[in-house]
Amino acid sequence: MRAKGDSVQTAEPRHKRWHLLGPALSVLLIGSAAIAQTPEQAPDTIQERLLACAPCHGVIGEGTSNAYFPRLAGKPAGYLTNQLVAFRNGRRRYPPMNYLLEYLPEEYLAVMANYFAAQKPPLPAPVAPDTSPQMVKLGEQLIEKGDFNRGLPACMSCHGPNLTGMEPAIPGLLGLRASYISAQLGAWRYGTRTAKAPDCMQIVAGHLTEDDVKAVAAVLASRPAPAKLDPVPKGSYGLPFPCGSQPQ
Amino acid sequence: MRRIAILLGSCAMSLLAATGAYAQNKPADEALVEKGAYLARAGDCIACHTRPEGELFAGGRPMPTPFGTLYTSNITPDNETGIGKWSSDQFYAMMHTGRFPDGGLLYPAMPFGSYTKVTRQDSDAIFAFLRSIPAVKQPNRPHDLRFPYNNRSLILGWRTLYFSEGEYKPDPKQSDEWNRGAYLVEGLGHCAMCHTAINALGGSSESEAFQGGLIPMQNWYAPSLTSNKEAGLGEWSLQEITDYLKTGISPRGAVYGPMAEVVYNSLQYMTDADIRAMAVYLKSLGQGSPPGAARATVTSSESSLLLTLGKTIYDRECASCHGAQGLGKPPHYPPLAGNQSIQMSSAVNPIRMVLNGGFPPGTSGNPQPYGMPPFAQSLSDDEVAAVVTYIRTAWGNRGAAVSAREANALRASPLD
Numbered sequence: 073m074r075a076k077g078d079s080v081q082t083a084e085p086r087h088k089r090w091h092l093l094g095p096a097l098s099v100l101l102i103g104s105a106a107i108a109q110t111p112e113q114a115p116d117t118i119q120e121r122l123l124a125c126a127p128c129h130g131v132i133g134e135g136t137s138n139a140y141f142p143r144l145a146g147k148p149a150g151y152l153t154n155q156l157v158a159f160r161n162g163r164r165r166y167p168p169m170n171y172l173l174e175y176l177p178e179e180y181l182a183v184m185a186n187y188f189a190a191q192k193p194p195l196p197a198p199v200a201p202d203t204s205p206q207m208v209k210l211g212e213q214l215i216e217k218g219d220f221n222r223g224l225p226a227c228m229s230c231h232g233p234n235l236t237g238m239e240p241a242i243p244g245l246l247g248l249r250a251s252y253i254s255a256q257l258g259a260w261r262y263g264t265r266t267a268k269a270p271d272c273m274q275i276v277a278g279h280l281t282e283d284d285v286k287a288v289a290a291v292l293a294s295r296p297a298p299a300k301l302d303p304v305p306k307g308s309y310g311l312p313f314p315c316g317s318q319p320q
Numbered sequence: 321m322r323r324i325a326i327l328l329g330s331c332a333m334s335l336l337a338a339t340g341a342y343a344q345n346k347p348a349d350e351a352l353v354e355k356g357a358y359l360a361r362a363g364d365c366i367a368c369h370t371r372p373e374g375e376l377f378a379g380g381r382p383m384p385t386p387f388g389t390l391y392t393s394n395i396t397p398d399n400e401t402g403i404g405k406w407s408s409d410q411f412y413a414m415m416h417t418g419r420f421p422d423g424g425l426l427y428p429a430m431p432f433g434s435y436t437k438v439t440r441q442d443s444d445a446i447f448a449f450l451r452s453i454p455a456v457k458q459p460n461r462p463h464d465l466r467f468p469y470n471n472r473s474l475i476l477g478w479r480t481l482y483f484s485e486g487e488y489k490p491d492p493k494q495s496d497e498w499n500r501g502a503y504l505v506e507g508l509g510h511c512a513m514c515h516t517a518i519n520a521l522g523g524s525s526e527s528e529a530f531q532g533g534l535i536p537m538q539n540w541y542a543p544s545l546t547s548n549k550e551a552g553l554g555e556w557s558l559q560e561i562t563d564y565l566k567t568g569i570s571p572r573g574a575v576y577g578p579m580a581e582v583v584y585n586s587l588q589y590m591t592d593a594d595i596r597a598m599a600v601y602l603k604s605l606g607q608g609s610p611p612g613a614a615r616a617t618v619t620s621s622e623s624s625l626l627l628t629l630g631k632t633i634y635d636r637e638c639a640s641c642h643g644a645q646g647l648g649k650p651p652h653y654p655p656l657a658g659n660q661s662i663q664m665s666s667a668v669n670p671i672r673m674v675l676n677g678g679f680p681p682g683t684s685g686n687p688q689p690y691g692m693p694p695f696a697q698s699l700s701d702d703e704v705a706a707v708v709t710y711i712r713t714a715w716g717n718r719g720a721a722v723s724a725r726e727a728n729a730l731r732a733s734p735l736d
Binding site for chain 1: 583688690697
């Protein structure tokens with residue numbers, strides 16, 4: 073049950089070899105002085121418990137230099153919980169994460185989500201779009217106005233006028249890199265990422281062409297952070313159509 | 321079968337919640353159903369017979385084997401697609417003999433080789449429990465096995481070699497506690513399904529029971545529970561064993577890999593008395609002395625290069641949790657010095673831990689476990705080999721070196 077089209081797998085340095093180490097290699101024993109210290113205790117904090125997430129997401133979920141590993145900090149807690157449950161149950165696929173979460177109870181996943189939701193590091197610097205001006209116009213159009221003729225609501229109609237998301241379960245779209253955004257939209261189109269039914273993002277992504285995806289991803293990644301990054305409170309505005317993950 | 325993770329809604333959880341004290345002041349059937357629910361936990365039926373986000377016990381969970389994929393059965397009381405028409409006699413016959421009501425043979429992926437030890441009384445309790453759960457209409461998905469394994473008559477050969485029918489016979493020379501532990505470990509616990517070298521179609525022979533083996537399709541090594549050179553528990557205290565089995569962590573080591581599924585879905589729900597009984601029995605199985613010295617077969621210049629690199633990586637990446645001297649911060653960060661589980665002749669488990677990281681299972685005794693990060697994305701094969709070689713040989717550990725090729729091969733292991 074490996075993820076289809078999981079481009080991230082190639083991030084692993086699978087074929088590197090260092091010929092010095094042959095299979096028959098064995099080893100001399102290091103002298104073993106008797107050890108007589110009392111072992112330390114691990115600090116009793118959530119941050120310490122979640123160091124397993126840090127190499128990919130950063131210690132407080134601020135993100136790392138790897139463009140594909142998403143930032144977690146400040147996203148709505150309900151949204152993050154939904155993602156963790158989806159990974160644990162295999163409904164959203166990224167094998168290294170599916171594996172880590174497999175035998176963790178939902179209450180703990182919610183604790184993890186609350187921890188990352190409460191962190192407020194600044195967003196990474198926006199990246200100027202590397203597409204044509206027409207593409208930028210298309211992206212802005214879809215994000216702010218949608219496309220009435222294609223039945224496509226504006227991204228802002230759900231993700232908020234400042235694109236900072238809405239409590240409890242609609243994420244902001246700022247501070248994400250273009251490659252991550254297009255991979256997510258692709259995953260919805262190919263069915264490897266699903267959210268609770270009715271899965272409104274699947275409907276939205278299903279209406280987007282390859283060009284639309286490129287355009288919105290580039291424009292979103294280029295937007296500077298607004299003064300206030302927090303998601304707006306639940307019920308601040310109505311959604312154009314229902315989303316299973318966002319109870320109205 | 322590692323992805324036997326289970327996701328149950330909270331109502332299913334409470335339905336199954338094990339209660340230590342069944343049978344008291346309850347109407348007879350209610351007490352029987354509760355006892356059955358507890359025994360079904362001990363047998364971990366849920367791990368195989370429920371899909372993630374699927375209906376409770378409606379089956380359909382894929383079990384990859386070297387011969388193709390098996391799909392588990394719907395064991396809800398639905399008349400058409402489940403076992404609604406079975407009698408308790410037929411259910412007992414299936415558990416005891418590995419045969420369907422029509423006489424047909426079950427694949428031993430259903431661990432009847434262990435369940436045959438279950439008493440008639442306990443079998444009836446499990447059956448009563450299975451009759452009490454909601455019926456789900458979901459037809460069984462046909463198995464997808466390659467020729468010739470799709471021919472069930474082949475199971476006869478396996479049965480002749482590996483299956484011996486019969487309820488557990490208490491050993492009068494041992495205590496009641498020991499016998500209870502043996503009954504659970506050898507019977508419902510089906511621990512031998514993994515902790516024994518696997519033969520064709522997943523068979524494990526009686527004489528080799530608990531001797532350890534590589535689990536096919538999963539690339540994990542289930543260590544021997546009889547040799548103190550591996551996971552034999554002769555040197556562990558009873559408290560350490562019960563902590564390990566019930567909470568998933570202990571001062572000696574943490575539960576990881578496929579063993580996490582067993583603790584998560586089954587062992588954490590066992591009563592303290594039953595866990596202790598299992599510990600008493602397991603401790604008595606441990607034979608022989610702890611690991612002796614590994615033979616050094618390379619020149620000292622080669623091995624010192626390997627160890628220099630390994631130590632550099634260890635100090636940079638691992639020492640913050642496992643300690644510069646490998647003492648760990650027990651129980652959350654397991655000690656690596658003197659840890660049997662990383663010195664076994666098979667290096668599969670420590671290599672996979674470094675590649676994939678992990679969390680011990682979240683249990684009522686340890687609801688918010690500490691995690692270990694994966695290193696597959698940041699260390700090369702040579703670096704993985706060097707650091708694993710280092711932890712297998714530093715601080716007086718007696719394991720042998722591992723090669724970059726072994727590390728590379730395990731990168732492709734399924735993570736589910």
